[in-house]
Amino acid sequence: MWLSKSIVHLASLLPLCWLYYHAINDTLGADPVETVIHFTGIGALNLLLITLLISPSAERFKQPKLLKFRRMLGLWAFTYALLHLLNFIAFELQFDWSLLFSEIVERPYITVGMAAFVVLLLLTVTSVNRIKKQMGPKWQKLHNWVYIASIAVVVHFYWSIKSDIYEPGIYAIMLAWLLALRKLKIKRWLKIG
């Protein structure tokens, strides 16, 4: 368990080291800013989908141990999303805060992306065992919002693109499949919630 957890951490961390090493040295293509933003954004989405794959796989293949990886993968998804946002603020907008706020308000794809980020932030903050216990049944209700957030992330990706529909389309199909796997749970949640 210790070893496999280390592997997950390294597999998530090393690409970031590689990315920022090249970006800082200007050896990441012509526009390192665009590349780091796209890389961390797609990375966050990939990690989010892998996180959503854990519970259905654990159930299907009767491997409850897999659940031990769910939180760490979710936290890595958040880390990539956080870097994605920080890259946008620091390197794309270069700390033009008024531009950031007007973009959040005026551009639907950024509004949706920020909303997803806020949800992931809440899930991250409440992921600590102590808080989880204190929250009781409310915790699960809050963490069901990961489904809403992941839909928002795919919409954010689709709306951010100029003309291609295939790549976001593939992500939309993968997400639809992951949500369909937990159809009953989501139905129950929406009725109660």
Added chain:
Amino acid sequence: MLIKNPKSYELKEHQVTDETTYLNRRELLKKMGYVGTGSLLASASANAGPLDFFGKKEDDKVFARTALDFKAQPQDGSEILTPEAKVASHNNFYEFGLDKADPAKNSQGLKVDPWQLSISGEMNNPFTLGYDDLFKKYPLEERIYRLRCVEAWSMVIPWVGFSLADVIKAANPTSKAKYVAFETLYDPKQMPGQRSRRIGGGIDYPYVEGLRIDEAMNRLSFLSVGLYGKTLPPQNGAPIRLVVPWKYGFKSIKSIVSIKLVEKQPPTTWNILAPHEYGFYANVNPAVSHPRWSQASERRITTGGLFARNRIETLPFNGYGEEVAALYKNMDLAKFY
């Protein structure tokens, strides 16, 4: 001649090579004769990362570029040039793929000789330019222009070519010639994006663009056959492409095979694809946002990595208002975006 350079301690040696090379280009080109971009493209492949599920394979053939003979533009030092390696590795040319690095990877085998550029339509003297004509028929000159992409990044590029007006005058237009329609090569065998809607971004090819005749006759409208003193690499639109520096980059159509004078406003590719986002005029205008992002500022791509502080204000008409603003007198540029 005053050359403005950032302070030396901010730059690493490999980052300034391009400008030095450029300034000594006469001598260097004489020594080298033919120069390829192979070594310059080496960094372009770094874009596909381990978590990128859609990484693409590379092609190691490199398109051969030839040194050109042209009248150089004296530099006033007011702009830092975008290094040649970046100009030739960061391209929107969806015929060769959607990623900025795709065109440089996928276009190196493009056949440009023989080439036929037909000049036709409302004119008394239609004609065709072959490959050699592109470099011999009109005296070549250099123009250092800012290029502002609609995606809010920009470059400064030393083009080589001739005025579009020279070609149109030679064709002797009739009074019905109100617009100019341009068309890119349609060759699905050579252009993967034209074979597959997935690779080509769902665009209906060939790519078409257009200008009003008075815009086309403006002295800034330029047909480029080279950059940085050599013939164009395919990813930049070899063998001949339009450069309209006061409009967003997508107006500057690449690898042109047809220039036609017409009476009615011609259809243009991005306008067909998303009419509320991309207009026919597409003049650079900080006051009119793209529906999905602001156009008030831009990131200037020169040297420097992630920490380059390169966000600058976008100027109306990309700073060329003095030459072109009169073309749009009494026009509502928010309506005709």
